[in-house]
Amino acid sequence: MIFPSKLIEDAVGAFAQFPGIGKKTALRLVMHLLQNDTETTKNFAETLLKMRQNIKHCNNCHNVSDNDICSICNNDFRDHHTICVVENFRDILAIEQTQQYNGVYHVLEGLISPLDGIGPEQLKIETLENRIKNQEITEIIMALNPTIDGDTTIFYLSKKFKDYPIKITTISRGIAFGGELEYVDEITLARSIHARLPYENYLGK
Amino acid sequence: MIFPSKLIEDAVGAFAQFPGIGKKTALRLVMHLLQNDTETTKNFAETLLKMRQNIKHCNNCHNVSDNDICSICNNDFRDHHTICVVENFRDILAIEQTQQYNGVYHVLEGLISPLDGIGPEQLKIETLENRIKNQEITEIIMALNPTIDGDTTIFYLSKKFKDYPIKITTISRGIAFGGELEYVDEITLARSIHARLPYENYLGK
Incomplete structure (x- = not known):
């Protein structure tokens, strides 16, 4: 792709480093930033940087967290x-x-x-x-x-x-809800026969 | 979606403001930033901000540009x-x-x-x-x-x-290369019959 501007080329490259984001999508995202005022880009950049700089990992369970202990480990209920x-x-x-x-x-x-x-x-x-x-x-x-x-x-x-x-x-492993038997791979099907449940347990009761 | 962290929730929201980016994709992008070091996020944020703050519009043709006159208007060839x-x-x-x-x-x-x-x-x-x-x-x-x-x-x-x-x-408007007649809408087909070309011009010569 030939870009009219080094600034835009760099911005497109920055987005395109993300997995699943190609150059065309990246350009669309850059366009969005260009269509809005500078403040929008500033807020976006600051939100991400604040997140990355301040994110912690829970000392107990290693979940991502805003504090030293995550909200789940900290929940008495x-x-x-x-x-x-x-x-x-x-x-x-x-x-x-x-x-x-x-x-x-x-x-x-x-x-x-x-x-x-x-x-x-x-x-x-x-x-x-x-x-x-x-x-x-x-x-x-x-x-x-x-x-x-x-x-x-x-x-x-x-x-x-x-x-x-x-x-x-x-x-448990087995056939996903809404799946079709004929399309399930043989390992999953074999496992789900092997790990069959009494009907009373079928709905997870 | 329930997020374990306000910081992550905000970052996901920031990505999800872009057209075509939903919450799930946004979360994937945030994960990418979390998997890399803080420097990566910093560079990303700075590249976008630099682009948005310094981008100009060509005084002659209004194309985006790094300078007052874009590289196309400035090209003597x-x-x-x-x-x-x-x-x-x-x-x-x-x-x-x-x-x-x-x-x-x-x-x-x-x-x-x-x-x-x-x-x-x-x-x-x-x-x-x-x-x-x-x-x-x-x-x-x-x-x-x-x-x-x-x-x-x-x-x-x-x-x-x-x-x-x-x-x-x-x-010119007409049928796109690789298109199929039967799937072309009638307006396009009518136009392309109306604007038919001598065969000599067919390949744009």
Whole structure:
């Protein structure tokens, strides 16, 4: 693309560094800034910078947070004996969205991935073990992505924590609501037959 | 969406103000900033702010520019007697991309639109008339979108400039390359039959 202005070319390049944003979309976003006054761009830039500079990670569960302890760990109405283990804070958002979980979380900040050279020591596993030791945890729910890396991490953690007096569970896998049997891959279908439920439990009661 | 942090909620909101960016995409973009160091966000914010604060509009053609006169108007190798009239600078980008046009441009900064209350006096028509008077212009090419507003603007301009010794042309309309006849709307098809070309001109020679 030939740009009439170095300033615009740089701005388009800045947007295009984001995943999923190409040059054409980036140009559309820059156009939006140009169509509004300088104040709009200033506010936008300041909001992002303020967020990045002031964001913290919860000292207890590593969730993103405005304070040293996140709003979930700080909430007395939640069940602090059940920990849901997730890969990153987006998973927390997704689970919170369901409004079906009342325990607390632990963010691993990644998954064990031998192919990418990520071992257990790079994840927040030590702090998880400390919590199990010190916080009277009764259950750990593994809510990790159903991938090789996710399964590897679940396997590692369940072995590591097998001597603690806690229940280790994983979120169930199976056919998604609205899915069609004929399009489901065979691993998922096999698992969902294997992990079949009594009908009374079908609706999660 | 329930956010664990006011800072993140604000940042997501800042991205979501852009056209075509929803909350989910915005969250993905914020995640990208969180996954990189503070410096990345700082550079991003500074690039946008620098662009918005320093961008100028060419005094001659109203194209966006780093200087008082844009790089196209400043280029001695271009034909300064032919003006291509466009709605905004994105259209200039699109035409420059073709590398088929060697004249100069004039950005109207909009189209006449009675429905949106935009009249000729809100567009850069006076400066266009001054250029026609003072810059020995021989041809004006109307490269406006083929919409009601575009056609209204072309009609208005061609009437306004009819007494000047210039040729007024419009870019041709018809079936796009790769298009299929059966899916083309009737107005376009009718126009392209009406404006049929001798075969010798078919490839733009």
